[in-house]
Amino acid sequence: DARVTQTPRDKVTEMGQEVTMRCQPILGHNTVFWYRQTMMQGLELLAYFRNRAPLDDSGMPKDRFSAEMPDATLATLKIQPSEPRDSAVYFCASGSGTSGGEPGELFFGEGSRLTVL
Amino acid sequence: AQSVTQLDSQVPVFEEAPVELRCNYSSSVSVYLFWYVQYPNQGLQLLLKYLSGSTLVKGINGFEAEFNKSQTSFHLRKPSVHISDTAEYFCAVSDHSGYALNFGKGTSLLVTP
Numbered sequence: 001d002a003r004v005t006q007t008p009r010d011k012v013t014e015m016g017q018e019v020t021m022r023c024q025p026i027l028g029h030n031t032v033f034w035y036r037q038t039m040m041q042g043l044e045l046l047a048y049f050r051n052r053a054p055l056d057d058s059g060m061p062k063d064r065f066s067a068e069m070p071d072a073t074l075a076t077l078k079i080q081p082s083e084p085r086d087s088a089v090y091f092c093a094s095g096s097g098t099s100g101g102e103p104g105e106l107f108f109g110e111g112s113r114l115t116v117l
Numbered sequence: 118a119q120s121v122t123q124l125d126s127q128v129p130v131f132e133e134a135p136v137e138l139r140c141n142y143s144s145s146v147s148v149y150l151f152w153y154v155q156y157p158n159q160g161l162q163l164l165l166k167y168l169s170g171s172t173l174v175k176g177i178n179g180f181e182a183e184f185n186k187s188q189t190s191f192h193l194r195k196p197s198v199h200i201s202d203t204a205e206y207f208c209a210v211s212d213h214s215g216y217a218l219n220f221g222k223g224t225s226l227l228v229t230p
Contacts, residue, residue, distance in 0.1 A: 004160070033217065043161075043207065043220040056217065091160055106153075106218065108160030 002026045006092050006109035014117050018080040021112045023092030024073055032075045033106065034060075034067055035091040043091075049075065082116045089113050119144040119210040121191075123221035130228055132200055138193040138224045140208030150191040151209040151218060152182055161207060167191060178202070203228045 005024040013019055025032050034046040047057035047067040057067055064086075066078045079086055095106040124139040142148060149168050153161040165176025172184040182193045191208060205225050209218040 035220075042222040045217050045219065048217050093160070105163045105166075106161075108162065110158070110160050 002107075004092055004094050004107050004109035006090075006112050008112055009110065010113045010115075012115045012117065013082055015083055016081045017116075018078065019082045019086075019114060019116075020079075021077045021090050021092075021114070023075040023077075023094075023109060025075060025092070025094030026107055027073070029094035029096045029107070031095050032069060033093040033095075034075070034077050035093065037089045037091060037111070038087075046077070046090075079114075082114075084116045087114055087116050119146075119148055119212055119219055121150075121208045121210045121219065121221040123206075123208050123224050125224050126222065127225045127227065130198055130226065132228055132230050133197050135196050136194065136198050136202075136226065138206050138208075138226065140191045140193065140221060142189050142191060142208075142210045144189075144210065144212065146212050149211050149213065150182075150184060151211075152176065152180070152191075152193050153207045153209060153220075155205040155207065155223075157204075164193070164206075198226070198228045200228050200230065202226060 007022045031050045033048040036044045036046055046060045048055050049069050052069040069075045089111040091108050091111045093106045093108045096104050121142045130136045151166045152164040154164050155161045164180050165174050167174050167184045175181045180195050184191050205223045207223050208221040211218045
């Protein structure tokens with residue numbers, strides 16, 4: 001049963017600490033997305049990759065957030081230093097296009113719930 | 118840029134009643150439209166999508182949606198809801214690059230006996 005795997009599921013940390021969230025996309029998927037979900041803002045796109053190359057990270061605060069794909073089986077989202085306003089659920093999603101070039105389904109992980117005290 | 122507005126933040130409905138969740142989109146280019154569902158403490162999963170062709174699309178769990186270009190809408194409907202349909206529903210849009218989805222704020226559907 002193919003699924004997107006995210007770790008950690010829950011993370012509580014103190015302000016100023018570094019946080020790294022990891023995502024294992026579904027094997028064979030060539031696009032990977034990071035979303036952040038909060039009650040106030042809903043789902044916000046932070047960054048996405050296609051074939052491991054970053055396509056857009058304009059939704060991400062550049063001074064403290066960074067997203068990478070060191071290989072096809074791992075995507076990371078790092079926050080350094082973390083702040084209370086970063087508290088949210090962070091979702092990773094992966095997908096692939098259809099043969100006709102249309103977007104396929106996005107498969108979401110179960111999320112990483114981050115609480116910054 | 119494309120965006121969607123979900124007109125209702127919460128929709129309470131009785132079991133076996135019909136329901137419509139409203140979504141309007143804004144875009145200057147052709148778009149793809151999606152509905153996703155999120156059950157508590159889970160990620161989102163695709164209900165249905167409109168890419169091209171027939172404006173009435175059918176999805177999983179008995180849901181359907183109709184693309185209306187003149188109204189810039191993509192409302193989600195189900196003729197008879199179940200308790201298990203209680204969840205958060207998200208409308209999303211992407212342009213024809215098809216890479217990134219922009220989601221609405223979500224509509225919480227609460228089905229009661």
